[in-house]
Amino acid sequence: MVRTSTRDEILSVAAEQFAHSGFKGTSLQDIAARVGCSKATLLYHFASKEAIFAEMLAPAAREFAELSAGFAALDDRAAQAAAIEGFVDLVLRYRREISLIYDGTAQFLQEPAFEFLLPLTEDLCSVFAARSTDPATRLAAEVVLAGIVTVAIDKDDEGLREALIGVAKRALITPIPHDKD
Known part of the structure; x- marks a missing residue:
């Protein structure tokens, strides 16, 4: 052993x-x-609790930064589709770590060792919203991001990737018909 x-x-x-x-x-x-x-x-x-946390998050944070960097050259919709798939893959690879980044945002992002994560989370939300500044679209992106993290933490893998990507795309890409008055 x-x-x-x-x-x-x-x-x-x-x-x-x-x-x-x-x-x-x-x-x-x-x-x-x-x-x-x-x-x-x-x-x-x-050396500290922060050092433990930083080392624990380092691989996920590094891949998060790489994912985010890949969106700059893409148009809004292509970046959004790539972000959805890339983020789902990242969450499934680093469930606990990504959950801590999103659950603990208010708690530890003020620490100097982690301040680089805040712009990454904000950029990802913007890309999920197809870089829209519309408050409702941004809110939908935040809800989908949080939902992916929350659902993925304790679910089995079979079919989960495809289901999460499908739900995110339906929520953010497919227009929702509105009732006419």
């Missing part, structure tokens, strides 16, 4: 704790206790 390193175990336990109690609601002592090590051991591996 392969034993994970203490560092990997700290990251895994921290991810569970952050998902359960939020960034601010999780202490270094909480993480150390669950890992079965002292707070000093934890601090030997990571």
